Amino acid sequence: MLPTLYDAGRWSARGVRVTLLDSSPFLYYSGMVPEFLGGVYDRDEVRINLRRLCDRAGVRFIESRAQHLDPERRVVTTADGEPLSYDVAAVDIGAQNPGPLPRAIRTKPLYHIEALEDRIRATLDRPRRRLRLVVAGGGAAGVEIALNVTGRFAHHDRSDALDLTIVEGSDRLLPNFPTSMGDYVAGLLETRGAQLETGRLVEAVHEDAAVLDDQRTLPADRVLWSTGSVGPDLFEDAGLVCDEKGFARVTPTLQCMGFPRLFAAGDCATVAGHEALRKVGVHAVKQGPVLRANLELALSALTAGQAPHAWPLDTFEPYWMAPLIFSTGAPEGLWTAGPFWLRSRSLLRLKHVIDRRWIRRYNPVWDDAGPFQLADATAATM
Ligand SMILES: Cc1cc2nc3c(=O)[nH]c(=O)nc-3n(C[C@H](O)[C@H](O)[C@H](O)COP(=O)(O)OP(=O)(O)OC[C@H]3O[C@@H](n4cnc5c(N)ncnc54)[C@H](O)[C@@H]3O)c2cc1C
Structure with missing residues (x-):
């Protein structure tokens, strides 16, 4: 979703009204959160101020949950009861933990x-x-x-x-x-x-x-x-085609089945042909540029009066392997991919370089140069 905010600035200038709806004004970067709890990072180093990004891009930010989605009428209703009509929408609301208990x-x-x-x-x-x-x-x-x-x-x-x-x-x-x-x-x-x-x-x-x-x-x-991932309740209620865990089934172009003006990406979506992909940030981040490009293409096609089946959209291709590096609360990192794993101090240093480089694009705390460097946002890694 973050790369999309960059382009949204240009769309606003073309007369497109863009709104970001999120339950929180801060997006926490999961790669760094365990070490935030480990005292390695401060909170402002691991979170992205969405309201601020929106202000800079000319995007309206609403701090509220998407409570209801009506893909037939193309309306999202916020938890505060505000109906938001859309021509094109993208849902990137992540997963939820299965069976959450109220006090946890x-x-x-x-x-x-x-x-x-x-x-x-x-x-x-x-x-x-x-x-x-x-x-x-x-x-x-x-x-x-x-x-x-x-x-x-x-x-x-x-x-x-x-x-x-x-x-x-x-x-x-x-x-x-x-x-x-x-x-x-x-x-x-x-x-x-x-x-x-x-x-x-x-x-x-x-x-x-x-x-x-x-x-x-x-x-x-x-x-x-921290019991794993299932899809958000919102989708079943909206009548979207979902997989057995409640994630929205989308085409490789990230469009919800049967609703070409509704895109879904990240953890909340299961892409046709890639059903076995783990719900990890590496894949969510790789979908960002495809989502951004396809929203832009869809907006242009709509303006030109083109029917959705003729939209020339990009398709998502995942990495063939999604390695992860774990921090350990000690000066050692654990790298794993498939059946392999390694541990060493240099892996933790590598993790720090990758994480800081990723968040620097969106978070001025890490940006020695001052303003946001959004131009290369598509190169994000996680
Ligand atoms: C502790 C932890 C560590 C992790 N570490 C890694 C890692 O090192 N590498 C890796 O690849 N993956 C990691 N992951 C997985 C990674 O966090 C997810 O895969 C990634 O965040 C998915 O991105 P997303 O944009 O789909 O969803 P999210 O990052 O979950 O973002 C969803 C956004 O939607 C908002 N939202 C939710 N519901 C609504 C609603 N109804 N209305 C409006 N807004 C809503 C939320 O506030 C949030 O801002 C980790 C996960 C956890 C929990």
């Missing part, structure tokens, strides 16, 4: 993690305070956050102030990654005093405890909900 802090959308950061800071600022944290979900997000939070307490010499337990439904951490990598991170976490509960699910969250499916109660001041 969700990882999707990511701005929710501020509540965890506040509690971590409050604990570290007061010598006698403790934090009992349960992480529900031992996949990539839960594990990377647990590694960083344990690393931060260790760095402050306050490991004794943290009781962290990861609860994972399958029989090991990182079930979608190489077994030896899961074993390695499990060892790291245990060395730092974390408890692992594998083969278990969190069934209930109370004010001061999480209840497991074997009815044991874990005392908890906070429960982080």
Whole structure:
């Protein structure tokens, strides 16, 4: 979505009214969030100020949720009840965690993690305070956050102030990654005093405890909900064609099936022919330039009176491999792709270079040159 904001400035000058609707004025960059919770980055270094980007691009920004979508009438209704009619719309609202429990802090959308950061800071600022944290979900997000939070307490010499337990439904951490990598991170976490509960699910969250499916109660001041990805409720309600997990099915041109004026990209969409792609930022970022180009082409075609089936749109081609680098709360990074993984200090340095380079395009905190450098936004990596 971010590359699109750059072009939106030019579209506004051509008389196109562009609106960005987002539940939060800040987009948190997931590549850096675990290390934000690990105390490596400040909050303003890991988030993008959407309102500010919109102001600069001449785009109207509305801070609200898209509550209802009517693709037949082409209307999006905000949570505040405002109807927004569109000629062309793009939905890039990410995924949601399956089965979120009301008292838990969700990882999707990511701005929710501020509540965890506040509690971590409050604990570290007061010598006698403790934090009992349960992480529900031992996949990539839960594990990377647990590694960083344990690393931060260790760095402050306050490991004794943290009781962290990861609860994972399958029989090991990182079930979608190489077994030896899961074993390695499990060892790291245990060395730092974390408890692992594998083969278990969190069934209930109370004010001061999480209840497991074997009815044991874990005392908890906070429960982080990082249980994977399912599609947003909005889509089924809108009657969009969705896959079995509720993600909108889109064509390789990122158009929703049966609604060519409605585009969807990123985690919330499943692209025909690429159904097995993981919901990771690497793929979402690669879709950005295609989305941007196709919105532009669709607007031009509409102005010329061309019917949607004749629109000359670009198609999305994913990377054949999407490697990830995990931070570990220590000066070491873990690189993984398919069945392979490696660990070294230089991998963490590489991750820092890639992450900072990516966010610099949108975040003036990282931009020594001053103003936003949006011109090369299409080259984004994650
Ligand atoms: C802790 C963590 C770490 C991760 N690390 C990596 C990594 O290192 N590398 C990697 O490739 N992937 C990583 N991922 C996955 C990555 O975050 C996602 O794949 C990526 O953010 C998807 O981008 P997106 O634009 O589709 O959605 P998002 O980044 O989730 O953005 C969705 C936006 O939509 C807004 N929104 C949601 N619902 C509505 C609504 N109804 N109305 C209006 N606005 C709405 C949200 O506020 C948000 O701004 C990580 C995920 C997590 C949770």
